[in-house]
Amino acid sequence: MKKITAMKLSKLARYRLMVASRILAAIIGGYALTSALSVLLALLLPVSRSEATLAATMLSFVLYAAVVLWVFAARSVMHIWLWLIGAALPSWLLCWWLMPGAAS
Template structure:
């Protein structure tokens, strides 16, 4: 019998996976909370629905948003690109949230 050659995984690859897991779990949670807040505040102005219905809709859509973010993080070419994309979207959502809360 021939002995099988054992494959090794580099440390950089493992750090990339760890970074993606952290981006999907922690970053995805924070971005989902931010986007849900923007959605809950924007729906009464855009769609003319009540505040209670907009909060309910934003809460239900948050499950879809989180899933899409987690999938996107692992589909991104690099972990850095995933983090930068999430930070860019968070910055845009943060400005929108600030404006919707009367900051502007």
């Protein structure tokens, strides 16, 4: 009887950790990816700096909502984290390289 209870607790604990990981991925990973892509878009748009910043900021709200929805719809937590890191890190590096005076 105690073994069954311990198994249920471990399944419950595992489930709670997976939900917590998804919440952290949505908040932290979603923010990192959205901000990186928003800065990148603002740097790449062929309009004035203020218009590019405004357009990238408006698009970032839609992008962040889409990332949060995807995080909770995806099947694997590990896949979520790998995808978020794999997309955010190159975006940040490209932003750093494209910013005037940053790479010199």
